[in-house]
Amino acid sequence: MTSALSSNPLREGLRLERTPKPTILTIFGASGDLTERKLLPALYDLARDRRLPPEFTVVGFARRAWSQDEFRERMREGIEKFSRAKLGTLWENFAKGIYYFQGDLEDIASYKQLAEFLEKLDSERHTNGNRAFYLATAPSYFKPIIENLGQAGLSGTVQNTRIVIEKPFGRDLETAQTLNKVVQAVFEEKQVYRIDHYLGKETVQNVLVFRFANAIFEPLWNHRYVDHVQITVAETVGVENRAPYYDEAGGALRDMIQNHLMQLLAVTAMEPPATFEADTVRDEKVKVLRATQLAYAGKKIQAVRGQYQAGWSGGEPVPAYQDEQRVIPGAQTSSYIAAKFEINNWRWKGVPFYLRTGKRMPKRVSEIAIQFRDVPHQMFPGSAANQVSPNLLVMRIQPDEGISLRFEAKRPIADISIRSVNMDFRYGSTFEVASPEAYERLLLDCLLGDQTLFTRADEVEAAWTIVTPIVKRWDDKSTKDLNYYEAGSWGPSAASQLMDEGRFWRRL
Ligand code: BG6
Numbered sequence: 001m002t003s004a005l006s007s008n009p010l011r012e013g014l015r016l017e018r019t020p021k022p023t024i025l026t027i028f029g030a031s032g033d034l035t036e037r038k039l040l041p042a043l044y045d046l047a048r049d050r051r052l053p054p055e056f057t058v059v060g061f062a063r064r065a066w067s068q069d070e071f072r073e074r075m076r077e078g079i080e081k082f083s084r085a086k087l088g089t090l091w092e093n094f095a096k097g098i099y100y101f102q103g104d105l106e107d108i109a110s111y112k113q114l115a116e117f118l119e120k121l122d123s124e125r126h127t128n129g130n131r132a133f134y135l136a137t138a139p140s141y142f143k144p145i146i147e148n149l150g151q152a153g154l155s156g157t158v159q160n161t162r163i164v165i166e167k168p169f170g171r172d173l174e175t176a177q178t179l180n181k182v183v184q185a186v187f188e189e190k191q192v193y194r195i196d197h198y199l200g201k202e203t204v205q206n207v208l209v210f211r212f213a214n215a216i217f218e219p220l221w222n223h224r225y226v227d228h229v230q231i232t233v234a235e236t237v238g239v240e241n242r243a244p245y246y247d248e249a250g251g252a253l254r255d256m257i258q259n260h261l262m263q264l265l266a267v268t269a270m271e272p273p274a275t276f277e278a279d280t281v282r283d284e285k286v287k288v289l290r291a292t293q294l295a296y297a298g299k300k301i302q303a304v305r306g307q308y309q310a311g312w313s314g315g316e317p318v319p320a321y322q323d324e325q326r327v328i329p330g331a332q333t334s335s336y337i338a339a340k341f342e343i344n345n346w347r348w349k350g351v352p353f354y355l356r357t358g359k360r361m362p363k364r365v366s367e368i369a370i371q372f373r374d375v376p377h378q379m380f381p382g383s384a385a386n387q388v389s390p391n392l393l394v395m396r397i398q399p400d401e402g403i404s405l406r407f408e409a410k411r412p413i414a415d416i417s418i419r420s421v422n423m424d425f426r427y428g429s430t431f432e433v434a435s436p437e438a439y440e441r442l443l444l445d446c447l448l449g450d451q452t453l454f455t456r457a458d459e460v461e462a463a464w465t466i467v468t469p470i471v472k473r474w475d476d477k478s479t480k481d482l483n484y485y486e487a488g489s490w491g492p493s494a495a496s497q498l499m500d501e502g503r504f505w506r507r508l
Pocket residue numbers: 235255366
């Protein structure tokens with residue numbers, strides 16, 4: 001990855017690490033969960049690891065009447081609870097760079113005052129007009145924020161200003177296109193960082209390293225050797241306290257499939273980029289997403305949705321989705337989705353990609369499983385032949401991060417008897433350091449001006465295009481195909497119908 005914006009060559013030379021320029025990061029929606037749980041803890045961890053310059057400054061923008069001290073105290077609590085680093089002596093210094101700005105997201109006057117405030121901070125904190133704006137609000141505010149930033153003269157230049165936009169980016173293809181136009185009327189694409197925190201996960205980036213820094217796997221990575229791919233993102237938690245957002249989004253399709261799971265599919269299936277640079281990597285992702293489509297059996301869409309009913313999680317009884325706090329009564333929101341996709345290109349023709357994600361599953365596990373084909377000819381006699389299973393490569397995204405390759409081995413007994421064994425790589429025991437949080441990596445990359453791990457305008461539109469048939473179907477309230485599953489189970493049994501003969505969802 002390259003960056004024209006890193007500074008301090010002496011430190012870089014010594015530490016081989018890049019440090020961003022002194023910058024003010026303004027967070028819109030600073031009273032929300034994301035700021036306290038993810039953003040400030042990630043920034044604190046970066047500061048602790050000396051990845052931020054001392055001048056680095058955060059401005060929290062929200063409507064509430066908080067004093068500077070109240071805001072700082074709230075952030076301190078968030079950091080104490082959620083950051084990897086313990087709150088230590090660093091806090092005092094770090095806190096000096098945190099400011100609160102009370103404003104109204106929809107009122108241009110607030111942005112004009114913000115512009116003055118940022119200018120004042122520039123001279124106090126020596127941030128030289130370098131700005132990043134983080135949209136951590138409900139999506140309905142994205143448009144007014146962007147337009148107001150433009151009108152207040154805060155859009156800056158590619159060199160000094162960036163904007164980070166949280167998901168979901170649009171509600172469907174049309175609204176994503178409209179939002180892209182709103183963004184592009186104010187900012188250049190090189191200033192825009194559409195965030196998908198899955199790309200910030202070490203294990204997801206490692207898919208690229210595994211595929212493109214090793215010569216031996218890539219020749220097998222195609223329809224000649226791969227039977228199918230299964231991508232699973234299972235969570236044990238329910239909707240937590242996020243029902244208003246989740247119901248509004250319609251559940252897992254907009255919350256997980258269009259973004260996180262599509263990104264996992266893209267990094268698994270893309271062609272090797274020529275260089276590891278933002279646009280070459282993203283060009284390849286766009287290409288593979290454009291070749292991807294939802295599978296049909298005749299006219300029937302190959303997608304299944306479900307909602308959890310009461311059940312058990314972690315040994316405790318848990319309520320049905322409908323009984324969770326603040327859920328709209330009777331909401332048809334899907335907390336589980338499984339779907340089959342096809343990639344119509346030379347590499348993947350005929351290889352199904354099965355994706356599933358759900359809340360209130362028995363286990364928290366995210367993985368990409370590459371199921372290889374059977375051997376072309378079975379030479380072992382009798383029962384040994386039946387013992388042979390095809391190879392399987394599993395990239396474990398979380399938890400228990402690692403990669404395992406299953407292959408066949410002879411049991412050490414006189415007869416030919418065959419059993420599957422695993423070769424296993426585990427991050428924890430191999431590297432013996434905790435992986436940085438996804439938000440650390442992504443915030444740092446944004447401050448450094450590196451867009452590689454952020455979704456480009458055409459990419460987000462390509463991902464929406466893929467899910468459009470399901471969006472249309474499930475946005476139609478008259479569609480009656482919502483299944484129910486018990487909390488703590490692996491989802492509705494209807495999902496097994498997506499599997500073609502001889503294929504099964506992995507038991508995890
Ligand atoms: C978020 C979704 O983007 O990702 C949540 O909005 C989900 O619903 C979360 O729980 C999962 O992220 P992770 O990193 O815990 O797998």
